Amino acid sequence: MATRVRPGNKRCAVIGGSGFLGRHLVEKLLDKGYTVSVFDIRQSYELPGVTFHLGDLCDPQALAPALRDVSLVFHCASPAPGSDNRALFETVNIKGTRTVIQACAEAGVQKLVLTSSASVVFEGTDIKNGGEDLPYAKKPIDYYTETKIEQEKLVLAACDKEKGFLTVAIRPHGIFGPRDPQLVPILVDTARRGKMKFIIGDGTNLVDFTFVENVVHGHILAAERLRADSPICGKPYHITNDEPVRFWDFMSDVLVGLGYAAPRYHLPYTLVYGLALLLWLLALILRPLVSIKPTFTPMRVALAGTHHYYSCERAKQDMGYKPVVGLKEGIARTVQSYPHLRQGA
């Protein structure tokens, strides 16, 4: 076990710092006077004040140099949720997170902030204003969620005030913003293929979409409030925009902002879910022969057609969280940042 790094030093590490959320987090940490060590499987940019360490987080020897002299670690690396590679999720999110915890202990790190996900309690059915006391999903909607649950449990259980190792988990939901590689690109691709004409269900289902800077703000607040006498030790926190919005209004605002038509025609939820399930089964059966990647997976239909929004009351109370960018402004800034995805570009 290494000696403890001087508490409060402004050196931190961001595991997954080359990714969408990770890079926004790194930029804000630099603004706040931290020096940052990024550990990632790839390097996607260069910035003064940032040292990159490339490697797989499952490899303790690769991780160690990134955690040297660091008192605070953010862990926001994960395989992309769209993958159906169960073994990869298990290796990176479960085994890899154990490695991260062990490497933190060996390096004398004092605080670990995990990026979890609000979807750890989502089973594909309505959640309205869900609190952190909801049980973990018994039937998680996919391997990604299944392994995010185990990852969160591992990190929270590792919180040990006696040993001076403090942990907390941030559960964001539907992160969006400039440079997001998922939400806007998938949406625009679907629109360009002429498949964004339909609204699944009656279109009134409310969902949280969270602007990336609010997610970053929640992470940094949690890190700075994480002390042995703080109520946040070993707990999960929902971080949202605190403005649930109709899923289809959000999609329409982004689409219209980029010059595409908003979806108009309604399809019954159960019909679309049933078809998605059939297609998923067909893709599974035919997998040895052909690779089919359906747009409408059961998971996506559930995300698009149910209520799932979460209360961030606990984060407000325990860490003084308040979103720093409203939804309308977040959408405007996001739309503006994708000139290459505009209709006709």
Ligand SMILES: NC(=O)C1=CN([C@@H]2O[C@H](COP(=O)(O)OP(=O)(O)OC[C@H]3O[C@@H](n4cnc5c(N)ncnc54)[C@H](OP(=O)(O)O)[C@@H]3O)[C@@H](O)[C@H]2O)C=CC1
């Ligand atoms: N985006 C969202 O809406 C939400 C995200 N989250 C969580 O937030 C976190 C960040 O998500 P996001 O920024 O969107 O994801 P990204 O995929 O953009 O970022 C994750 C980064 O981790 C890297 N990575 C993956 N596997 C490894 C590995 N084995 N070793 C080292 N680095 C690795 C990725 O590299 P590569 O790209 O090459 O795989 C990528 O650079 C994740 O934990 C995710 O579960 C939670 C809720 C919602």
Ligand SMILES: CC(C)=CCC[C@@H](C)[C@H]1CC[C@H]2C3=C(CC[C@]12C)[C@@]1(C)CCC(=O)C[C@@H]1CC3
């Ligand atoms: C709220 C939340 C958890 C958002 C996460 C991001 C993605 C899961 C969504 C981003 C774009 C969405 C999308 C669909 C499903 C959910 C997303 C992938 C559809 C495939 C749903 C069915 C359609 O009619 C087309 C949609 C395209 C965009």
